[in-house]
Amino acid sequence: MINDLTTLGDQPELSCDVCIVGSGAAGLALASELMSSSLRTIILESGGLEEEPPTQALYDVDISGLPHPGSTQGRFRICGGSTTRWGGQALPLMPSDFERRDWIPHSGWPISFEELTPYYARAAKFLEIDSLNFDTELFVLLRTRPPNFNEQRISYHFAKWGPRPNVRERYLPGLAKSNCCTLLLHANVVRIALNEELNQVDRIEVRSLDGARNTVRARVFVLCVGGIETARLLLANDQQHPNGIGNQFDLVGRFFQDHPSAMVGRLNSPDPVRAQKFLQVFHKNRLKYSVRCTATPLWQREQETLNISMGTTFEEDGPALQHLKEAYVGMRERKINGAVAKSLLRAASHPVESLLPVWHFLANGRSFAPGARMRIGVTSEQEPNPESRILLSRRTDALGIRCSNVRWKLTDRTLHTIRRFAMALRQEFGDAKIGDIELEQWITSDSQTWTDSITDQFHHIGTARMNDSPRLGVVERNCRVHGIENLYIGSSAVFPTGGHSNPTLTIIALCLRLADHLKMKYCART
DSSP states (O other): OOOEGGGGOOOOOOEEEEEEOOSSSSHHHHHHTTSSOOOOOEEEOOSSSOOOHHGGGOOOOOOOSSSTTHHHTTTTOOOGGGGGGGGGOOOOOOGGGGGGOTSTOOOOSSOOHHHHHHHHHHHHTTOOOOOSSSSSSHHTTTOOOOOOOOOTTTEEEEEEOOOOOOOHHHHHHHHHHHHEEEEEEEEEEEEEOOOTTSSSSSEEEEOOOSEEEEEEEEEEEOOOOOHHHHHHHHHOOOOOSSTTOOOOOOTTOOOOOOOOEEEEEEEOOOHHHHHHHHHOOOOEEEEEEEEEEEOOOHHHHHHOOOEEEEEEEEESSHHHHHHHHHHHHHTTTTSSSHHHHHHHHHHTTSSHHHHHHHHHHHHBBOOTTTTTTEEEEEEOOOOOOSSSEEEEEEEOOOOOOOOEEEEOOHHHHHHHHHHHHHHHHHHHHHHHHHHHEOOHHHHOOTTTTGGGGOOOSOOOTTTOOOOTTTTTTTBOOOOOBOOTTTEEOGGGGGOOOOSSSSHHHHHHHHHHHHHHHHHHHHHGGO
């Protein structure tokens, strides 16, 4: 069922088996699995069903490191969380991302890629994408083949895009009808209270912006609030642990990572149609597949780089393609309305620019942008750095909770990685006769301001990292906070490293794995 703290009235404290904080991809994935069990679940959501500026303002931050737009622009306090605004890109981490790499300090997960593999398959189903692998099986489905790259250096593969990125569209109706799972809107966590022994969460206290209050008691609590807010909640709850919950070794908030990204050059091709054949988006069975060219683990080891991947942006001068894209997105999301019709009519007013892309889409299941400038962008892993961190500001929000202070810091290994990979791409594209990549000046010459060319990707990773030792991590391999028997974290906060991939598919896989763990641990004792 769906309730709202603002209209709940003077109800006694709430109780359940599992209390989930957050209703984004992580919280909904976890709840969707628990609904099939005997465990009674409450999901606490700060926002409502629509965007509300006063609630969104609770995400205001201070910045004390590099600019980090995603701290505010990439987080949404609303039912469905950031999935209400993302594009739906799904890509797993690589097996090598889980391994300890001796040239990257603090790398290595306590679990392996193989342990997560079955959960990746279930996460794909959760996002309504196919279960094919991301290269060879898709080559067959999409009737394509990779360019003639050196396979020891560059891996050509795909990212998948879910047909309904806003996951609440699929899972909210089931929540509304559920008798064992309750979604409580406008319920902001203002305190996580521990027991006298300080080894269990006793209760969570919630409050709405209009002053309504309540308390939730549960057997187990799971924070599904993202990499920045997880650190903030743990650090701000310092009434019983002076340094915050789970922070006995000063690790909460440290190792904050994103995916440093940059445009590194422009592809000049003697045969732009052939170049787009290799690099443009594929469409099949209501799904979209975008091309990625990724550094192989062998090349990363030889060059001592981070993991890094390439994508292509097609920039068009005319408005026709933009109108077509707007119409396509609307139809893909099954929103056939006046806006879609208007976009189609505007595209039709430019028949020459519109007909060729439409023909490519209908005949070949491909996107095509005639005359587009092809810009080469890269997305890199970030080296785990304890000085890149989330701290607490001196400012407080409207609920009296100290705001986050985001101190995003990059190391020179990011620059080394991007430069080496950009040069490798230029050679591979030339050898494959696709074209010449004209590199940006900061790639080919020394620059003290290279970070000015870097942007974040709204991916907030690593602030409650996973390690079997409490001296090296905030959570253990099952995502439980060290020293707290019934507090778990379901988000990319637990990633020790982030690879180059969008983190959402891995977040969901970890939450499905956590659901299995909780059912095995608690259902037998219900």
